[in-house]
Amino acid sequence: MDGGAEQRQITIHKPEDFVPMRAAGALAAEVLDMVGAHVRPGISTGEIDRICHDYIVARGAIPAPLNYRGFPKSTCISINHVVCHGIPGDRVLMDGDILNIDITVILDGWHGDSSRMYIAGTASTKARRLIDVTYQSLLEGIRAARPGAHFGDIGHAIQTYVEAQRFSVVRDFCGHGIGRRFHEAPNVLHFGRKGDGPELRPGMFFTIEPMVNAGRPEVKVLDDGWTAVTRDRSLSAQFEHMVGITESGCEVFTLAAGEVI
Ligand code: MF3
Ligand code: CO
Ligand code: CO
Numbered sequence: 001m002d003g004g005a006e007q008r009q010i011t012i013h014k015p016e017d018f019v020p021m022r023a024a025g026a027l028a029a030e031v032l033d034m035v036g037a038h039v040r041p042g043i044s045t046g047e048i049d050r051i052c053h054d055y056i057v058a059r060g061a062i063p064a065p066l067n068y069r070g071f072p073k074s075t076c077i078s079i080n081h082v083v084c085h086g087i088p089g090d091r092v093l094m095d096g097d098i099l100n101i102d103i104t105v106i107l108d109g110w111h112g113d114s115s116r117m118y119i120a121g122t123a124s125t126k127a128r129r130l131i132d133v134t135y136q137s138l139l140e141g142i143r144a145a146r147p148g149a150h151f152g153d154i155g156h157a158i159q160t161y162v163e164a165q166r167f168s169v170v171r172d173f174c175g176h177g178i179g180r181r182f183h184e185a186p187n188v189l190h191f192g193r194k195g196d197g198p199e200l201r202p203g204m205f206f207t208i209e210p211m212v213n214a215g216r217p218e219v220k221v222l223d224d225g226w227t228a229v230t231r232d233r234s235l236s237a238q239f240e241h242m243v244g245i246t247e248s249g250c251e252v253f254t255l256a257a258g259e260v261i
Helices: 015-038 045-058 125-143 151-164
Strands: 076-079 082-084 098-107 110-119 175-177 184-188 205-208 211-213 219-221 228-230 236-238 241-245 250-252
Touching: 015 045, 015 098, 015 110, 015 241, 015 250, 045 076, 045 098, 082 098, 082 211, 082 236, 098 125, 098 236, 110 125, 110 236, 110 241, 125 151, 125 205, 125 211, 125 236, 125 241, 151 184, 184 205
Parallel strands: none
Antiparallel strands: 076 082, 076 098, 082 228, 098 110, 175 184, 175 205, 205 241, 211 236, 219 228, 241 250
């Protein structure tokens, strides 16, 4: 999702809307759980995409990226210095590659959107630290998500943590409201100031999906119109969860098997 001025209404979903959202989020998480066993040196990103596509369709769901604004595949797979929106294809994984797999399903009309990092073979210490910091930054963001807080609190929590670890937060892409539509208000920035932005209220559904670079934060989009890479070619990592604001905090709809937050 691209950033931009916030002028759209944020949907307040009904308590019963948590039920289909939970199911959509659980399916996205299940695909990410499943695909981990296939990530290894020698497999192509196109093969990984096909495995995910077939699994999603077999579950009666639709892979949301396919034909979304012209995106040609069912998943986004972003390797090493690719920040996000990598297009699966002939690229074969090599030992030491780190990659993000981003899955969005549409189940009974509701979107489930989540992404995680994977390692092909054995990654460098630096790459593993980048992955750890990026995951922890997502948890910092989730911790800040509760009624009465502001969206800026989430961005501030993520940015503060990441920069203390001497990595940088990508500014050009953000999280987003989600539900019956893939991307809706608000833009969920992964940087910012406490108290900025709209107030969080029960029934808001949105993603938090920080992209963290080992080097500078600047990105550029390649000529395919999708693939975003770090300008300095440093490594980049991303994790994405989808949450719903409750009366007391937030529910994470996309937990992995065994993931406790
Ligand atoms: N799943 C991505 C997100 O987290 C969006 C992918 S859009 C696509 O918002 F067209 F590239 F698939
Ligand atoms: Co998303
Ligand atoms: Co996503």
